[in-house]
Amino acid sequence: MxxxxxxxxxxxxxxxxxxxxxxxxxxxxxxxxxxxxxxxxxxxxxxxxxxxxxxxxxxxxxxxxxxxxxxxxxxxxxxxxxxxxxxxxxxxxxxxxxxxxxxxxxxxxxxxxxxxxxxxxxxxxxxxxxxxxxxxxxxxxxxxxxxxxxxxxxxxxxxxxxxxxxxxxxxxxxxxxxxLSLPPRVTADTGLDALTHAIEAYVSRKASGYSDAQALQAMRLLAPNLRTAFHDSGNRAAREAMMLGATLAGIAFSNASVALVHGMSRPIGAFFHVPHGLSNAMLLPAVTAFSIPAAPERYADCARAMGVAAQTDSVETANQRLLAELQALNRELQVPSPGQYGIARERFFESRETMAQQALASGSPGNNPRVPTQAEIVELYETVWNQA
Missing domain, CATH: 3.40.50.1970 (Rossmann fold)
Incomplete structure (x- = not known):
């Protein structure tokens, strides 16, 4: 192929x-x-x-x-x-x-x-x-x-x-x-967007050896430098690593496609005007937990590339550490839940079915290691709302 x-x-x-x-x-x-x-x-x-x-x-x-x-x-x-x-x-x-x-x-x-x-x-x-x-x-x-x-x-x-x-x-x-002049909130949202690109490109059903190489290197650059860039905006080494990592992640997903996080993220942005990177960050831990059973080795590779798991760690341990890191990143980078962002619960819940339909229609969920049904996407939206 x-x-x-x-x-x-x-x-x-x-x-x-x-x-x-x-x-x-x-x-x-x-x-x-x-x-x-x-x-x-x-x-x-x-x-x-x-x-x-x-x-x-x-x-x-x-x-x-x-x-x-x-x-x-x-x-x-x-x-x-x-x-x-x-x-x-x-x-x-x-x-x-x-x-x-x-x-x-x-x-x-x-x-x-x-x-x-x-x-x-x-x-x-x-x-x-x-x-x-x-x-x-x-x-x-x-x-x-x-x-x-x-x-x-x-x-x-x-x-x-x-x-x-x-x-x-x-x-x-x-x-x-x-x-160098980016404020912390923009740094966090865009950096988490880039990290999501790299992870989704690596686990995508359309991944190749070429996109894998770009995605893994992107994770190696992004994950260790995101916190530094957030807390110290003038850190040139961190900014340089983040910029190159974001471009490599873009190359990776342009050639392997994104997956379920992006499919679910776009409707949140359209309905509630949440910045794209921020809505990705809201979704990433829950969608990763949902997807790991279908590609545990690939997600373990992500944990190792990000530096949160050792090469000697088991696949299960690496994936536990990946989920813990995604949650810790969201806490440190002050990623709000949908409710904390200001979205009304009633509006969010009444929009779930339409958002799930639009997510599936985008095609991105079909690239996910675990391809969801519309009902499962609705359940994931509920999980994201309740995870705060």
Whole structure:
């Protein structure tokens, strides 16, 4: 059995990588980029720095800075219209996963038209959008190296998974210095998102030797450094490890797919506007406990890669330590339960069936070592609510 591996054409990794944008655009034959970003990147001065770099190189650019933290089909329409009305030959995505996901969708819709729902899974979007150069500013989603985007249909509160080669950036500039100003809450949520990517890629039914290598190394980088980055935002070594780990985790799940945590996480985000990494963290311990019986050796490997179990530990001991570590991480990184986050119990429970349906429809639960029924997903939502 063969496995197709998809990567950006070019990745520039390390301190100052974002300063290579003009050179990378020229190497790709691009000279008229649209910068897709958000208001925070503007306020921090990151967008001005990019524009100054491009201007010095004689490259004219425009900006669309109205992306939202949880992008919707409506929130990207103005950006799509800019592409349709303009003469852009490329898109530069600057920010966390949301601006990058927005940029991916804008590049496809701007070139081919239609509505975002036309491109959702199970459609395989192979059509090339405008060439996309991704510059991540969080160590989390790995979107700079994935063939996926997530856009919410605000009319139905469904987070739509869209997949295909058309969403893969042609280049990624992975500059950990852009993460040094991240506050603890964003550091925790994005870091736990990256760790979830690595674990789910490794246990996925679509895993391969290639994705395994990326996932295991991601766990080795992420797990020992997440607490340090959370408590000491200026720790450059921890930030660098987190950034590389997040990208490797993105490569892993882009080529092996995510599983049940992500399938259940997207509806929580869509219905209750919980940040994606945070909803993953809420779910990860309970879903891992549910899944371990179907792949105990794989989960034990995760525990060893994360440094919480020794090579000499039994599979059972390693898995006990994995679950204990996931719970301890959530406590130390102050991950709230759904109720503590402010979700009303009645609304959460009345939404369980619909959320379970949407989770299954996304396809992600089918990659899980233990493939759940809809009833089991409903029970897992109840477990997550009650585990606080």
């Amino acid at each position: 063969s496995h197709r591996i998809v990567l950006p054409r070019l990745m520039e990794i390390g301190a100052g990588a974002s300063q290579q944008l003009a050179a990378v655009l020229r190497s790709l034959g691009c000279s008229r980029p649209l910068i897709v970003t958000d208001r925070m990147m503007v306020e921090l001065g990151y967008v001005d720095r990019l524009e100054e770099q491009l201007q010095a190189a004689g490259i004219a650019s425009q900006r669309f800075a109205d992306t939202l933290p949880e992008p919707t089909a409506a929130s990207i329409r103005a950006g799509v219209q800019m592409v349709r009305d303009g003469d852009f030959d490329s898109i530069v995505a600057l920010g966390g996963g949301s601006p990058i996901d927005s940029a991916k969708a804008i590049g496809i819709l701007g070139r081919y038209g239609g509505e975002m729902r036309d491109y959702r899974f199970p459609r395989d979007v192979c059509e090339p959008g405008l060439p996309l150069i991704a510059i991540p500013t969080t160590a989390g989603t790995g979107s700079e190296a994935t063939r996926f985007t997530i856009i919410t249909d605000e009319t139905s509160d469904e987070k739509m998974l869209c997949a295909g080669l058309g969403f893969m950036p042609v280049a990624a500039l992975i500059d950990y210095e852009l993460t």
